[in-house]
Amino acid sequence: MDALIPQGRRVFVVIDSNLKPFFGLFERYELIPIQTSEKVKTFATVEYIIEQLLERGADRSSFLVGVGGGITTDLCGFAASVYKRGIRFGFVPTTLLAQVDASIGGKNGVNFHAYKNMVGTITQPEWIYICTDALRTLSPREFRAGIAEVLKTFILFDAEYYRKAVDYFARMEAHLRKAGTCCGGECVYGQEELTEIIRKTALYKCAVVERDAFEKGERRLLNLGHTFAHAIEKNCPIMHGEAVAIGLVLAAGVSERLGLAPAGLAVGLAEDLKKVGLPTQSPIAIGVLLEALEKDKKVEGDAIHFILPRAVGEVVDRAIPLKQLEEVARDLR
Secondary structure (H helix, E strand, C coil): HHHHHCCCCCCEEEEEHHHHHHHHHHCCCEEEEEECCCCCHHHHHHHHHHHHHHHCCCCCCCEEEEEEHHHHHHHHHHHHHHHHHCEEEEEECCHHHHHHHHCCEEEEEEECCEEEEEEECCCCCEECCCCCHHHHCHHHHHHHHHHHHHHHHHHHHHHHHHHHHHHHHHHHHHHHHHHHCCHHHHHHHCCHHHHHHHHHHHHHHHHHHCCCCCCHHHHHHHHHHHHHHHHHCCCCCCCHHHHHHHHHHHHHHHHCCCCCCCCHHHHHHHHHHHHHHCCCCCCCHHHHHHHHHHHCCEEEECEEEEEEEEECCCCEEEEEEEHHHHHHCCCCC
């Protein structure tokens, strides 16, 4: 990573406080440890980072590095994009979800009241340094949360690799269950195969972002599963990747009921997600979800934009009237 840092600049590292055993790797730089949870992914934490930069005399030539999961990279990117009207920054994502999704694309959002990523900027990092050894710090549950984003990407773009990824993660899940351990080190079972899955997933997202950085068209596809997921997260303490897994199944159910996908798609996706250890049923009532969707940022007029799967490897972007969504989603689980 050191080779990526611009020479002759002061470097500040915004780092997840849970990574304290790794602070020594960045001792040559100035550390700004932060707490990480959805509750602190707010303006207040961004203000804290900016206060630290000001107190330590960071100027417009300074460089900011975010080390941690998606919450850390979002907060770091937001602070960097507004501090002195913008300073350069890079990321070292340490979770699977951040390595394949959250750190890529320049979206730097914070939560506002109960709504996820309601306020933010789109500013690209100069680089993203992905090291799969960092995944050894994760619990199995944290690791599984990232699997949902991997499978989402392949549902969008690559049916063949979707099957390969499901097979790999199902073997890993069986290994974890057999080992009967919660040791994060076990999560890198078959590391070369995992590295290739991460590389392929990240490259798919990079290609989309390069073509549509500001989500005017194609980038909307990356919201597959996320519309329901954000509504679930608003009402339930659940990991983002777990909510995305449930959102994928619900989106497939809506697609079936609109006649866009063949019967059985949702059940098939649910079976695959269960194989890799992810939840597939909403923990809250569909009526509560629909109420939350009315305030989603993708609502335009009386309709909401949904990315719906027609099959693995094929999706469609549809604006669905909220009234029609309520009718077709009423019996989803």
